[in-house]
Amino acid sequence: MELTSPTDFAKDIVQSVQDYSLLAGRSLANLFRHPRYFADMIQQADLIGVGSLPIVVLTGTFTGAVLALNSAHTLERFGSLSLIGQLVSVGMVTELGPVLTGLMVAGRNSSGMASEIGSMVVTEQIDAMRALGTDPTKKLVTPRVISTVFMLFFLTIISDFVGLVGGGIVATLMFRIDAHQYWSSAWQVLVFQDVFTGLMKPVLFGFIIATVGCYYGISARGGTQGVGRATTQAVVASSVLIIAVDFFATRLILSVFGYR
Amino acid sequence: MAAPPTAVESSLRTAEQRQSAVIVFEDVSIAFESNSVLNGISFQLNRGETKAIFGIAGAGKSTILKLAMGLVKPDSGRIYVLGEDVTTMSEEALFELRRNIGIVFQESALFDSLTVRENVAFRLMEEHDVSDEEIERRVREALSFVELEHTVDMFPSELSGGMRRRVAIARAIITHPEILLYDSPTGGLDPVTSTTIIQLIVKQRDVFKTSSLLVTHRLQDAFIMASHYFDRNTNEMRPLPRGARGEVPMTFLVLREGKIIFDGDAHELAHSKDEYIREYIS
Numbered sequence: 001m002e003l004t005s006p007t008d009f010a011k012d013i014v015q016s017v018q019d020y021s022l023l024a025g026r027s028l029a030n031l032f033r034h035p036r037y038f039a040d041m042i043q044q045a046d047l048i049g050v051g052s053l054p055i056v057v058l059t060g061t062f063t064g065a066v067l068a069l070n071s072a073h074t075l076e077r078f079g080s081l082s083l084i085g086q087l088v089s090v091g092m093v094t095e096l097g098p099v100l101t102g103l104m105v106a107g108r109n110s111s112g113m114a115s116e117i118g119s120m121v122v123t124e125q126i127d128a129m130r131a132l133g134t135d136p137t138k139k140l141v142t143p144r145v146i147s148t149v150f151m152l153f154f155l156t157i158i159s160d161f162v163g164l165v166g167g168g169i170v171a172t173l174m175f176r177i178d179a180h181q182y183w184s185s186a187w188q189v190l191v192f193q194d195v196f197t198g199l200m201k202p203v204l205f206g207f208i209i210a211t212v213g214c215y216y217g218i219s220a221r222g223g224t225q226g227v228g229r230a231t232t233q234a235v236v237a238s239s240v241l242i243i244a245v246d247f248f249a250t251r252l253i254l255s256v257f258g259y260r
Numbered sequence: 261m262a263a264p265p266t267a268v269e270s271s272l273r274t275a276e277q278r279q280s281a282v283i284v285f286e287d288v289s290i291a292f293e294s295n296s297v298l299n300g301i302s303f304q305l306n307r308g309e310t311k312a313i314f315g316i317a318g319a320g321k322s323t324i325l326k327l328a329m330g331l332v333k334p335d336s337g338r339i340y341v342l343g344e345d346v347t348t349m350s351e352e353a354l355f356e357l358r359r360n361i362g363i364v365f366q367e368s369a370l371f372d373s374l375t376v377r378e379n380v381a382f383r384l385m386e387e388h389d390v391s392d393e394e395i396e397r398r399v400r401e402a403l404s405f406v407e408l409e410h411t412v413d414m415f416p417s418e419l420s421g422g423m424r425r426r427v428a429i430a431r432a433i434i435t436h437p438e439i440l441l442y443d444s445p446t447g448g449l450d451p452v453t454s455t456t457i458i459q460l461i462v463k464q465r466d467v468f469k470t471s472s473l474l475v476t477h478r479l480q481d482a483f484i485m486a487s488h489y490f491d492r493n494t495n496e497m498r499p500l501p502r503g504a505r506g507e508v509p510m511t512f513l514v515l516r517e518g519k520i521i522f523d524g525d526a527h528e529l530a531h532s533k534d535e536y537i538r539e540y541i542s
Contacts, residue, residue: 035388120371128369131329132383132431133359135351 016219023141023218024053024211030135030142040143048109049151054164055104056155057162060092063100064163067091068170081175085185088167093190093198097160099246102205105152106238110213113144114234117217118227126218137219145210152206153199193257201249205242212238281306281340282471283328288337289518290323292489297323299518300337305439307527310465310472311510312423313516314540321475325441328473329363330354342438359383362432362470363441368424370416370431376403377412380430385536402430406460422453429460433468440464440472446481458484459497465508466490479541487512514540 032037073088117140120126129136137235164186171177216234220226281304290298297320301537305311315321318399326332327339330346339346344357370379380399384390390398403409406426416424425445432440443460446454458481466489476482484497489506491498501505512529514522514537522537532538 025458035386123372124365124367124369125371127326127331128363128365128371130331130351130355131358131361131363131365133355134382134386136353 113213118220
């Protein structure tokens with residue numbers, strides 16, 4: 001295996017960051033340029049949104065249920081079992097709903113975008129598209145970015161809701177908490193800051209998932225092996241970025257709104 | 261003896277040459293990482309001319325086509341296509357220019373998630389101002405030219421290699437471009453299918469007289485093109501009478517180690533004294 005010098009390695013990283021930033025910027029700038037591919041956006045929204053619905057519902061439900069299960073044991077020791085709804089609600093809406101939905105969609109769609117676009121690169125379909133007078137960033141990247149941002153927003157809301165349902169099932173069936181009390185405390189504890197945090201994050205995560213997936217797809221080199229590598233890198237990079245951005249976004253929101 | 265041309269006269273002559281030519285390469289060099297592929301090559305493709313580019317694998321034949329399309333930029337030199345300097349154009353401006361150029365890629369590069377109809381109509385559908393009836397009519401016309409009308413609803417994966425090349429030709433010619441670029445259109449095909457593809461290229465050349473660059477490593481393909489014409493009455497390719505030249509000028513360009521070692525017609529190529537060329541054509 002050929003060794004890369006530290007200088008070349010650093011140059012490659014800077015080049016990758018630059019290329020990614022340009023692609024991400026262009027994907028948004030294309031919104032203000034003709035032509036706009038609405039049909040492709042709807043098709044992608046169906047693939048990303050409807051296609052991801054089963055895994056998001058399952059993940060959300062079981063996460064809410066396990067959150068209720070774990071917190072119930074601790075709350076029981078302090079005789080505060082009635083607070084279970086509040087814990088599940090704040091946990092799901094501000095953190096677990098957006099992050100887990102983001103990670104699920106990243107695993108499913110970031111890899112899908114990288115492999116689909118990567119295959120098009122290695123079979124010269126992207127070159128053919130450019131040769132036929134069509135901008136691949138307009139036709140392929142922008143519809144995926146817009147659809148992912150839009151659908152992840154709603155998938156997160158669904159995930160939050162089914163998480164609360166899962167938590168509610170555990171609280172009522174296993175810990176005999178009144179369903180009305182559970183839902184009232186879950187609803188009343190939420191403040192604007194929680195809802196804003198929970199709905200801002202999927203917008204950022206959706207943008208990361210689509211741009212990272214498309215970037216690794218467009219950068220794919222080296223035949224089918226290169227496509228496989230791009231797919232893995234897309235999932236790893238988008239997942240790590242989601243978790244890192246989650247920390248910084250939470251920190252930013254807390255500094256703007258202050259702690260609860 | 262006439263006085264040598266002044267700088268102004270030379271520049272005017274160069275401008276005139278560029279106008280008569282559809283593609284002009286001026287001292288073009290390109291390297292990928294540390295590997296020099298083309299090293300200061302200059303040639304031009306005149307309007308209505310067909311030029312076949314030869315060279316061994318890795319000689320930079322396909323790179324010439326990608327440079328002409330503006331898909332890659334040279335490290336140095338100028339490339340003029342239809343009078344425009346593609347080396348300085350933005351990608352957005354290049355999209356407009358490329359609408360006048362058709363290209364057939366080495367492995368066809370058909371969009372595998374689209375049907376044959378959608379592949380062939382891709383360029384028209386992207387123009388957004390052509391009616392569905394007009395698109396259907398032109399798709400049928402292009403597919404009938406390559407005799408593949410029956411494949412209109414099939415996907416590329418359902419076609420043979422030769423059929424995919426023919427669909428790629430239909431996609432390239434649907435807008436009747438001013439320039440056609442063929443990247444090894446017969447590569448990897450059996451002799452019978454190769455002849456079918458060459459017959460289609462000859463038909464396109466003689467019927468529409470489109471300026472073309474043809475990249476190939478199969479010398480026999482280019483010699484067939486130089487020695488045959490398309491008979492519209494019989495709808496077949498026929499050999500030219502001995503000593504006769506075709507309606508459309510056909511020239512050859514040979515690449516070796518990043519440089520052009522030959523640029524001339526079939527007669528000059530056959531009588532070249534260059535050892536490498538003699539070995540190549542033998």
